[in-house]
Amino acid sequence: MSEFIQALHDPGIPFLRYALLAGLLASVSFGVVGTYVVTRKISYIAGAISHCMLGGIGAALYAQTVVGWTWCTPMLGAVGSALVAAVVIGLVSLRGQQREDTVIGALWATGMAIGLLFLAKTPGYFDPMSVLFGNILLISKHDLWLVSALDILVAGLALLFHNKLLGICFDEEFTELRGVNAGGYYLLLICLTALTVALLVRVVGIVLVIALLTLPAAVAGYFARRIRQMMVLSIVFCMLFTVTGLAYSYVFNLPSGPSIIMFAGGAYLVVTIVSRFVKWFAHD
């Protein structure tokens, strides 16, 4: 651990500081939005959105290197494609005409296919693994600013409309009957989910980011009586998993994304087993 703290002060490796800061900042959005996602049971939608980001990242890299749009960073591509995917899935699920799961599956795979095709046509070697599973070497100071701005936007909106979002998570039909535009808030929730998964795509990657959204909230769910408690606990757990994961990955020279997710998954497993035992003994 001391090794990790020393490294954080090392001016030669700024990306470690950036990754840690991004992780701590983004944990706020992950905790808040993750709680909604878990209680509303839409983690599969979050999964489709995050995988679609490969399309946006690939297109952005292509635009940067081939077309010459230097402003079009992969982070921007990720955010854009995540929002597009969110709106498409949201509208499909609200209309209820098409089969929602089919559309989700189609977007999931097509988004990834588009991304890989763009990467194939982008000159220079770019390892898709770093997009899929995260690579903190890619995080820049510019990304950090974007993460901070989006984080404030997401957490702010989610907390401002907390009661209405809680309403559509608990009982969408009743909320609609109260004159609240339930469909609109559902779309807002999915868009917030999209922005959230885009926040840490650099650190944990598009495949693993979904676990960081749901696992802290799932662990928090075992302890929380109210949704606000669940959010606060999720934020704390998310920060804890990110910091320990990053430290572990640095000390043992391992990829950051899998290290973080391993801690999150491990904690979820332990808490689930312990709570089973507690219930079991309580019944005796």
Added chain:
Amino acid sequence: MTAPEPAVWLRNVSFSYNRVPVLEEVNIDIPPNEFCSIVGPNGGGKTTLLKIILGAVQPDTGEVRVLGESPIRARRWIGYMPQYTRYDPHFPVTVLDVVLMGRLGADGVNGFFGWYGREDREEARAALREVEMADNWNRPFSVLSGGQRQRVLIARALCCRPRLLLLDEPTSNVDALAEEKLLSILQQLQSRMTILMVSHDLGFVSTVVRSVICVNRRVLVHPTSELTGETIREIYGGDFRMIRHDHRCSEQGHIRV
């Protein structure tokens, strides 16, 4: 003397789902402060009727007036209580959180953001007192029994300041004692509002309810005073044709005197 405006008024309402008729030529008049039950076999159209009154489903033909307005506009005066079994049993909310949701959709800045004020909280606690759940306000919704959850959901509906209370099978999945409790609560509310509930339990119905709407594609309204034990058993068995022949129903059904 003009008759008071009916709480629920349907004229020639028909609805079909994928070309299969669910409701045909439905005519209903429910006067204000009536305690009315909707009965009928599963798949007979009870839920559809409820959704038409709530404005969640548009009928193919016919006219619907709720409290003198279109269903969508009347929504703000409707307190709706769905079945508690619909809810995620692990959802992290307290009793007060649930009841406060009845205050969503208010006007003004607070209403836009959905923030609750002191008045909303007081109203929620008053509603909890009314269903005798005031001591449980801070307990998790998930630890309550079925009957207690139903009462919390009634309190949430009361928080909407309803003139019409719609209950979807309030007595299903609760034990006899809880059912009795619900019954006495509803009896107390009856003087203040029109109560309309979907029920499959006619034993419960006959003692408090003043009229029964029988739904099986077509709809007939009976005052409970005309229901004998035998007819109740017949309805329970789903034999609606028998009743239709026995009672010569007018277009408006039986009007309670």
